[in-house]
Amino acid sequence: MGLFDFLKGPSPEQQQSQQESARRQADILMNIRANRPPSSTMGRLQQARTGTLPWIATLTPAELMVVRSHGLKPISTVSATCWLHYGWSWTLGHAQGWDLALARLKAEAKAAGANAVLDVKMRTIPLAVENSMDFTLIGTAVHVEGLPPSPDPIVATIPALEFVKLLEADVVPTGIAIGAHYEWLNDWRGATNQMWQGNTESWALSRLWESVRQQAHANLRQHALAQGNGVLAHLNFSQMFEREANETKEYLARHIVVATVVDARRGTPFNHDIKMVVDIHDGKTPLTGTARHHQSYASNESEGAI
Amino acid sequence: MPSEIPTHAKERLKGLRTSLHSTGVFTSDFSVNEFLLVRKAGFEPIGLCVGTCVYHVGIQYGSWSKSQELDVLSKAMYHARELAMSRMRAEAAAMGADGIVGVKLTIKRLEWDEHLLEFIAIGTGVVHGEGHKGFRAHDGGPFTSDLSGQDFWSLLHSGYRPVEMVMGSCVYHVAHRGMMSGFGTMGRNVEMENFTAAMYEAREIAIERMQFEAAAAKAEGVVGVDIHEGSHGWQTHVIEFFAIGTAVLPLDQEIAPEKIADPIMVLSVND
Numbered sequence: 001m002g003l004f005d006f007l008k009g010p011s012p013e014q015q016q017s018q019q020e021s022a023r024r025q026a027d028i029l030m031n032i033r034a035n036r037p038p039s040s041t042m043g044r045l046q047q048a049r050t051g052t053l054p055w056i057a058t059l060t061p062a063e064l065m066v067v068r069s070h071g072l073k074p075i076s077t078v079s080a081t082c083w084l085h086y087g088w089s090w091t092l093g094h095a096q097g098w099d100l101a102l103a104r105l106k107a108e109a110k111a112a113g114a115n116a117v118l119d120v121k122m123r124t125i126p127l128a129v130e131n132s133m134d135f136t137l138i139g140t141a142v143h144v145e146g147l148p149p150s151p152d153p154i155v156a157t158i159p160a161l162e163f164v165k166l167l168e169a170d171v172v173p174t175g176i177a178i179g180a181h182y183e184w185l186n187d188w189r190g191a192t193n194q195m196w197q198g199n200t201e202s203w204a205l206s207r208l209w210e211s212v213r214q215q216a217h218a219n220l221r222q223h224a225l226a227q228g229n230g231v232l233a234h235l236n237f238s239q240m241f242e243r244e245a246n247e248t249k250e251y252l253a254r255h256i257v258v259a260t261v262v263d264a265r266r267g268t269p270f271n272h273d274i275k276m277v278v279d280i281h282d283g284k285t286p287l288t289g290t291a292r293h294h295q296s297y298a299s300n301e302s303e304g305a306i
Numbered sequence: 307m308p309s310e311i312p313t314h315a316k317e318r319l320k321g322l323r324t325s326l327h328s329t330g331v332f333t334s335d336f337s338v339n340e341f342l343l344v345r346k347a348g349f350e351p352i353g354l355c356v357g358t359c360v361y362h363v364g365i366q367y368g369s370w371s372k373s374q375e376l377d378v379l380s381k382a383m384y385h386a387r388e389l390a391m392s393r394m395r396a397e398a399a400a401m402g403a404d405g406i407v408g409v410k411l412t413i414k415r416l417e418w419d420e421h422l423l424e425f426i427a428i429g430t431g432v433v434h435g436e437g438h439k440g441f442r443a444h445d446g447g448p449f450t451s452d453l454s455g456q457d458f459w460s461l462l463h464s465g466y467r468p469v470e471m472v473m474g475s476c477v478y479h480v481a482h483r484g485m486m487s488g489f490g491t492m493g494r495n496v497e498m499e500n501f502t503a504a505m506y507e508a509r510e511i512a513i514e515r516m517q518f519e520a521a522a523a524k525a526e527g528v529v530g531v532d533i534h535e536g537s538h539g540w541q542t543h544v545i546e547f548f549a550i551g552t553a554v555l556p557l558d559q560e561i562a563p564e565k566i567a568d569p570i571m572v573l574s575v576n577d
Binding site for chain 1: 311314315316318319320321330331332333334335337338339341342343346351358359361362363364365378381385386389393416418419422424426428435457459460530532567568569570571573574575576
């Protein structure tokens, strides 16, 4: 490579690869707008489905074992992204972003002929680009032996072992539900100015929180209803901000709940017999309590023999 | 491990939807394991219960050189927690829960005002699968407990049931010493008796209050007690002793000790 190479035109190979990339991006764009996976992904998934391409799984060998013993077969890793700009609302954007990504993930799973996507991870690239963020889902599409491909594959944000444990208990993890809500409180009456009062509840802010949380949970229920009959929430995120405008205090409270949706039969027992087992290997167990036994020597990195 | 997938689950995997659910959606913050264990113990989660309280803590006046409880702060910490907890419990009662499992009680400082503290109590409301009402607290309302799903299962299998999450709080000021008081003891190791006494008093008050709550709930004992010290942005020499645990009662049918399974010892070769 010479110093003035940039003055020369691109080589035929470079030209070709640039054109290919442009074609590919145009294709991705077109298909995303039409709510379907890009053509190249589609081709890859269909080949994995028929077995002409090797299967791809995010599972560890141990997980593969559990999956296989339950008659499941991995087909392919499936993924979906939605990069969203919060032109309207940050809080509600989260519900919107994940929901879009979820629909795209399901479309890929369907193309792969899957019954379920498990071990789905929710990810975001740590790039703060002007009020926007990406909502990415990655998981492993699996096929249940003896069943026809599903027109509406289920999406489970839980690992393989938990997935099959739930199935055995007749509980189906079906998808992801988001409950998000925010509210502004304009304190023009000065209700939050309690500087000279003694112990007292800050009614205005308590009410703001209660209202925001309740609405977020109501939204969660609503979102879950379309997918199943219950949720296991794994994330509760809340923030409150204060700002002053025209000598009036304003408060913003927002709350986001992210949950795995399950479709559970009431009263169906979990068939496994549960036995208490203690691992003699030193590790955390409630049988040795949860609090630390040494706290006085902060500089010692670990607790030794007692 | 049996590898049989039940029919209903299979139907769902085929993409068929069931229209069985007339009960609406339950919400819970259980992990998968907790969910399975709570159901195994005979309970069904019905909804997340949340109680919030933003509290303005009053100004505490106290003597610099005196060891004493800071009653304004103590009362604030207690009252605010109580408000958050009772709101959570009211939510549970409204949805007809028999109890709340896995209560997490958190305190946050709100950054723009040093007098504001935010208390949140959150847990999962559960009902007994067969409608057994014997698990409710003594007042007929839902029981509360900070036990995880795993702890809940273990507790029931040891012959007890949770009654109420009990707590005691004491914010205490440990006296500053005078400038000259160090001189008399130079060259000797001497117990600072008034400091020792201060620690004792503060801790005892917290434990006593918790125990009193348990007695009021007509409990037999308190499990999983944690006594911890914390400071919520107060000056040095001010510390909160906080005791928290779950008050318990024996089950209607107590389990004989010999019927309680001993844990099996295993040695995992993993890290």
